[in-house]
């Protein structure tokens with residue numbers, strides 16, 4: 468491989484001054500060589516992923532002096548090939564591999580290769596997708612992708628929205644548009660479930676919903692919002708002169724995958740004249756397979772829905788989405804046309820996505836989705852989504868069959884929670900210490916990366932299977948390992964004449 472050299476200053480034959488300052492360019496051969504070097508490294512990483520660890524991290528102290536430490540940025544270039552190599556060798560591996568087949572923590576993300584290439588092309592073509600004037604073709608493709616999503620969810624025709632950086636941004640836009648659509652009342656109230664994602668609470672804060680207007684409603688033992696509880700809260704708030712503007716329901720909670728009764732909440736909010744937002748960031752694409760669609764029944768009746776293609780649609784970060792029943796609401800809520808953008812107003816069909824949300828400069832996120840769905844066909848995506856749901860059901864069955872494992876929440880949209888619980892252990896304190904120990908050991912040994920949570924004040928181990936490469940054996944091995952670690956740790960806890968209750 469020829470090392471790329473910075474090109475000579477662009478001096479004209481007459482010896483005039485360079486027509487542009489030298490220093491930020493590479494010649495075509497060097498560009499190609501660097502591109503191949505990057506692609507080779509990526510393909511090697513992908514091919515070796517299963518044999519690698521699912522996570523590698525380091526405390527700050529160990530990294531203080533790495534990568535240039537706290538020194539100033541270098542005045543002189545070090546050569547692009549060397550820098551690329553250092554990034555690939557030293558920086559990028561120090562991270563979770565969230566696409567590893569045994570990465571089962573938080574919400575995994577296992578993108579397709581066409582998705583990676585879509586991001587790469589969107590960057591290289593440097594598409595500015597804030598206005599139709601700036602990107603007619605890309606904007607048309609985004610409309611098309613949003614139309615796919617609308618159809619998958621079963622939202623009424625005409626519904627649309629925009630792609631965002633992620634679910635947090637989509638939830639923020641959903642809360643802000645609800646406030647605007649309600650006429651920006653001075654005492655707005657938003658209803659959340661106690662299982663709702665933290666980004667919804669943050670969205671309320673950013674959107675200026677006052678603290679006393681944020682109702683976090685407790686869920687029952689099934690971790691679902693009870694519509695009658697919503698009704699009571701709304702009626703009480705209205706009686707006190709506040710203005711309910713939005714109910715936020717979950718289309719798959721991050722905690723346990725539980726789904727609120729969406730169809731019942733949709734009829735309730737219709738009856739009460741209120742908006743319903745469904746946060747389907749994690750679970751929404753469950754609609755692509757039969758079991759998921761059944762679990763999410765009613766999602767298409769919502770006034771707005773958040774989706775995260777970078778979770779269960781196998782896209783690279785970043786890619787979120789907000790769909791609303793009437794996309795005109797977004798324009799009415801957010802459009803501000805300063806003089807310097809007057810050339811961009813081309814008429815209603817020619818959407819300026821920059822008017823629909825937070826970002827004006829936006830990348831072409833729809834490309835990766837359009838490329839990956841068209842490359843493999845929707846059927847492959849349906850199968851991949853169903854895979855996660857089926858594997859999680861197997862985990863549930865395996866936990867139920869074990870005498871030492873206790874199921875804490877059943878498989879729902881790819882998530883199961885459970886804990887190790889030896890016979891005779893009753894008290895929460897020792898059980899938590901034991902399961903914390905298991906969780907820590909799993910990460911240290913690199914067997915699998917899982918995460919924990921709390922449910923009804925109990926410490927829970929949690930598995931989230933979204934990756935189509937996660938096999939039944941990966942999961943069986945994990946549970947075998949949890950049982951073994953649990954037995955060893957429980958043994959270590961036992962002191963003569965005394966054992967934890």
Ligand SMILES: *Cc1c(COP(=O)(O)O)cnc(C)c1O
Pocket residue numbers: 574632633634635636638664666719720721746747748749750775787
């Ligand atoms: C991940 C997630 C979010 C936040 O989405 P980001 O893409 O991380 O910003 C919101 N809601 C739910 C249910 C999620 O799982």
